[in-house]
Amino acid sequence: MAVVPLLLLTAACAGQGEPTGASEDATPTFPADVPVLRIDHTGGFVRPETNLTRLPAVSVYGDGRVITQGPTILSYPGPALPNIQVRTISAAEVAKLVEQARAAGVGSSVDVGTPSITDVATTRFTIRGSVGTEQLEVYALGEATGPQSGLTAAQQAARDKLRAFADKVTDPAGAATQPYQPTAIAAVAGPWVATPETAKQPRVEWLGPTLPGASLGEGLNLGCVTVTGTAVQQVIATAGKANAATPWTSGGKRWTVTLRPLLPDETDCASLTAGR
Template identity: 55%
Template sequence: MAFPGADTVALRIDYTGGFVPPAFNLTRLPAVSVYADGRVLTPGPQIMIYPPPALPNIQEQRISTGDVQKLVDLAVAAGVGKSGVDYGTPNVTDLPNTRFTVTTPDGVQHTEVYALTESMDNASGLTPAQQDARKKLLDLVKAVTDLQGTLGASAVGTSTQYVPKKVAGIASAWTAPGDGTSAGPEVAWPGPALPGASLGEGLGLGCVVAEQEAGAVLTAAAKASAITPWTSGGKSWTVGIRPLLPDETGCESLGK
């Protein structure tokens, strides 16, 4: 099929909700984003240190547009966008939903399933039919997150660091870590003035988007941690740094 443009999301798997802080939900990355032109963006390995790096590791690979369509077909065959499918609700709480998005000739289709990655057994409260419907989606997740196994090693380009055109900063008032961990020196925030537009009453969170300053933000963030105090307007801020993906336009794209 012909997609509307190169930045169209042909297929995406991401997570929503769950018992997590609002800032985490706003900066959470999709598990995989497949674009119409063959770009595939995924979170890369993250160094296991505390405090963690300020910048997330986002990797970019390339596949053919024909293989993009193969993945879309796999998603449709797995039931993404199909109405009337009963996935049930397992007997667990506070877990995220797995959301599938696929672009088809009939438009953008969504399927969202609660606690999809939880083990399915007789104690889950799910019927055999519900477990089977969930398995189809789990198999899809495995196929899309193992492109070399699904499409063949030669069909998948070398993984490189994704370089965004825009970077969002989710700002909150900085407080010293309660465990005594050193946050390091203060760093002048090189992007738009913090905290930016409010993300909701009572959340204490603001959002800014650096476009012209994106390079400066990325350079500074590469040397910072998740608890680095950033200074702006005479105050110190904690900033969750979220590179925007090709289809994302600004703060309104986050946490949907």
């Protein structure tokens, strides 16, 4: 796997060979908006707009922000905006999470096997440290847990360590969070199609850039616009009156819109397709 260099800023008195977290001065620091640890999901049998707008399970940034998904309403239709939560941890805790990720197998050549399951997502672990960017991808991490998975005992044990780490970092017990306030939102739009369940949904006027925006790929019939500036709060307020099945009106047409708040390291619609 190619390793991408990353500038790692360390305190002036930290020795090159000192272990991470050995002292306050030895704790590494990172650029504020760079994700030092991220767990996300790719692929699986899902709609294209779902794959494009899927949020990482957790993103830990250099300034200590930890951004995760909050509880989700299971009723249909769901809310127009996802529930994204943020909390802040210390630089030492950020470094500790990176070390725990390595201890769980991220950045190693651990054998996690390929279970006999189809059409499910791959969990991708990414860490950034003094050696650059390291990744580990695990197919069907949450699904391949039984004896029928076709995995060896060693492969199952390796997956158990990664699963336990992911559970710990995405849902820390007792951690206080607050709603994430995005500075930009990507809106993925496609033609609205009435179904028996959605035919009576009231229309809502779209207050962002004209839909559908730039195409997201040949054959997808999806476009994307980036909402910035004062329009962000207007869209957030309007989304509170809408849901996932709402027909949004723009340019005299009705659209199905999937709203994806952009994270600190994301800039526009192009960020949704990077790494997919």
